[in-house]
Amino acid sequence: MKKKYLIILAIIGINFTSCRKSQENKTSPQYKQLTEAVYASGNIYPRNEYKLTANADGFLIKQTAFEGDLINKNQLIFQLESISQDARLEAASNILRQSEANFGDNSPILDELESQLKNARTKLSNDSINYARNKELFDRNATTRIEYERAELAFQTSKNDVSARRKAWLRTKNQLYVDLQNSKSNFKVNAREGDNFRIRSFEAGKIYEIYKKQGELVRKGEAVALVGDANDVYAQLAIDELDFAKVKIGQEVLIKIDVYKDKVFKAKVTKLYPKLNKADQTFRVDAEFIDEKPNTFYGMTIEANIVVSQNPRVLTIPKNYLVGSDSVWIEENGDKKKIKITKGVENLDMVEVKSGLTEKSVLFIGN
Structure with a gap:
């Protein structure tokens, strides 16, 4: 990017026009308020992109x-x-519904086991009564040992059967609970995959x-x-590496957008990026708009001036009176003389003179 310095005198109420020349292309230095700015180009982008x-x-x-x-x-x-994934999700959904039914209040599997356990308990109750009666009869020698032992064996068998059926019911219930949790997890995984x-x-x-x-x-x-973001935009600017050191956070930025013709938007520097873009030897700078913002059109081209210094009163001459980089022609005692000056701030139109000239000096163009 070619290094540029622009003066923003129109914004602060001072005309850009060079010092008035005489018909002989003569002029004299004048004290003016001079604003130095760094040129930047870039684009408008929405926030939260x-x-x-x-x-x-x-x-x-x-x-x-x-x-x-x-x-x-x-x-x-x-x-x-997502045909395949939809099929997997449907299968997982079916398995989950079946698992919920198997573990629910009206579970057919648990109902069957509970019914078997209930029958076993009824048989145990009957066998317990029969055992007690036979024991009493045996104690009074009213029945044979064989009948007594047969009743005792039936009672122990029923007792063991109730215990086994209860354990089977608990084991099945726990397994159905695990199956339900696994089905839920599998369904969630497939649903999440479906979200992809x-x-x-x-x-x-x-x-x-x-x-x-x-x-x-x-x-x-x-x-x-x-x-x-539909309501907020910012300016992304490219600054020449030679000018980057002059730019600071908070500096005023004056932005011109082609879409808005002669309108000037105000912004301020909010972020400096430390990495040099080697392709065009520029650094990135972001600026936030102040007050009025342009519409949120993506990528609008802009040109900007970053105000890096403001000099309330400096001695200036038109830049086209310079000879080379640091000399001017003056008129002294009726003679023309080429002298060197010490420059300060300069831009495309004006040059600050720090030494070598006064307000009374008479300059002219050419030899």
Whole structure:
């Protein structure tokens, strides 16, 4: 980028016009208020800019918003074809419903086991009564040992059967609970996988560009759309590396946008980026608009002046009176003389003279 210094006198109420020349192209230095600025070029971008990307491979089969549309946070914007994943999700959903039925209040599996346990307890109760009666009879020698032992064996068998059936009921219930939790986890995983085929917005904003059309194949990690803040923009500027040291955070920036013709927007420097862009030998600087902001059109080209110093009263001459980089022709006692001067701030139109001339000096162009 060619180094430029612009003077912003129109903004502070002072005309840009060079010192008035005589018909012989003569002039004299004048004290003026001089503002030094660094030239920058760049573009306008929305804040909170991000790209919507795909988390899975698939064909784009549905689109709910288009370029220029305002969108809400977490709004579904695109949907990719997901036949295989939909089938897996449906299978997981069916398994989950079956698991919930198996472990629910009306579980057919648990009802059957509970019924078997109830019958075993009834038999145990009968066998217990029969055992007690036979024991009493045996103690009074009213029955044989064989009948007594048969009743005792039936009672112990029923007792063991009740214990076994209760353990089977608890074991089955615990297993059905584990199956239900696994089914829930499997369903959540498949549902989450299904979300990879649905592309949603991260934040509310405006869609500035869409990179894919319906029916096109989208690869995992591929950008599908560009989204940014619909109400706020900032200026992204490129500063020549020779001027970068002069730029500080908080400095005033005067911005000209081609779309707005002669209108000048005011901003301030908010961020300096320390990395040099080797392609064009520039540094990036961001500026935030003050008061009025331009419309949120993405990438509008701008030119800007960053005010780096303001000199309320300095001796200046028109730049076209310079000979080389530090000399001028003056008239002294009727003779023409070439002398050297010490320059200060300079720009495309004016040069500050620190020494070598006074207000009474008479300058002219050429020999």
